[in-house]
Amino acid sequence: MQNLESLHLVASTWNRGTRGIRGLSSAVAPENSQRKGRTLLQFLANRFYDVEILREYLFRKQISKVHKENRSFTYIKERYGPYIAGAYFVLKQGGAVKFQGKEWIRSTGRGYFSPQLLNFQAVPIEAVDASDCAINYEGLDNLLILKELQSLSLQRCPHVDDWCLSRLYQLADSLQELSLAGCPRISERGLACLHHLQNLRRLDISDLPAVSSPGLTQILVEEMLPNCEVLGAEWAQGLKPGPEEQSRDTASPVPA
Numbered sequence: 001m002q003n004l005e006s007l008h009l010v011a012s013t014w015n016r017g018t019r020g021i022r023g024l025s026s027a028v029a030p031e032n033s034q035r036k037g038r039t040l041l042q043f044l045a046n047r048f049y050d051v052e053i054l055r056e057y058l059f060r061k062q063i064s065k066v067h068k069e070n071r072s073f074t075y076i077k078e079r080y081g082p083y084i085a086g087a088y089f090v091l092k093q094g095g096a097v098k099f100q101g102k103e104w105i106r107s108t109g110r111g112y113f114s115p116q117l118l119n120f121q122a123v124p125i126e127a128v129d130a131s132d133c134a135i136n137y138e139g140l141d142n143l144l145i146l147k148e149l150q151s152l153s154l155q156r157c158p159h160v161d162d163w164c165l166s167r168l169y170q171l172a173d174s175l176q177e178l179s180l181a182g183c184p185r186i187s188e189r190g191l192a193c194l195h196h197l198q199n200l201r202r203l204d205i206s207d208l209p210a211v212s213s214p215g216l217t218q219i220l221v222e223e224m225l226p227n228c229e230v231l232g233a234e235w236a237q238g239l240k241p242g243p244e245e246q247s248r249d250t251a252s253p254v255p256a
Contacts, residue, residue, distance in 0.1 A: 069093060070139030081121045082145040088117070089142035090128055093135065098127035100148070124148035131155040131179075137163050144170045151175075155204075156182035162190030169196035179204040181231075186210060188217055192224070200228040208232075 069092070077085035087097045091107040098104045099120045104127075125146045135143075136159035143149070149171055154160050160183045168175070175197055180186055187210040194203070203225065211217050218232040 069134050070136050072141045086142050086146045093133040095130040095133050097125050099123040100126045127151035129153045151177040153179040155179050161185035165190035166193040172196045177202045181206045195224045202229045204231040206232045
């Protein structure tokens with residue numbers, strides 16, 4: 001109740017007078033520019049606590065949206081089987097799926113897709129492109145039921161983290177290609193969990209900002225998965241220069 005009252009206070013203050021910044025200006029109408037600056041700062045200081053509540057509300061609303069998007073479609077699985085349930089989840093997220101022997105199926109910009117999807121209830125899904133999707137730890141339940149999945153792209157997924165990678169061992173028998181490029185929350189710890197995926201033939205771990213030494217990490221992953229082509233950084237990227245190289249870089253130029 002307190003949060004709703006605070007939000008109402010912010011809304012009423014903002015809508016006072018005319019809309020937007022003009023309304024804010026009229027609420028603190030100054031007599032001169034100097035007083036205007038002091039009055040505006042005082043106004044913001046008095047309302048800072050309410051703004052914090054608003055920010056917290058918006059953050060929780062975003063978390064709730066992600067949680068809703070990652071729910072398991074149990075009723076679809078029970079009625080149409082795991083392949084349709086997995087496909088429905090991916091397409092609802094804006095991704096794409098490929099059934100064995102079929103063309104890629106992609107959702108439209110509004111998340112709609114062809115009802116012909118129901119014709120593939122007995123056809124396994126062999127590839128999933130979930131690039132840029134909001135898949136998280138719970139949402140993986142919809143992919144781990146695809147036991148014939150050979151190719152999985154999780155490129156630039158903002159919620160895929162080390163804990164997510166610790167669950168991929170459930171696809172160890174089938175998964176051959178995996179792309180994690182551009183995932184901001186994946187670190188060396190998560191990549192170490194991929195040692196279960198000995199059937200991998202191609203792994204993309206490029207552009208992982210949470211990995212401190214990309215080059216060294218790639219070498220370690222290649223040793224961990226000797227039969228897999230690992231795409232990533234140059235071997236020297238992220239390595240700290242030795243004392244000699246540091247002195248050479250910081251040395252002042254010799255005058256001619």
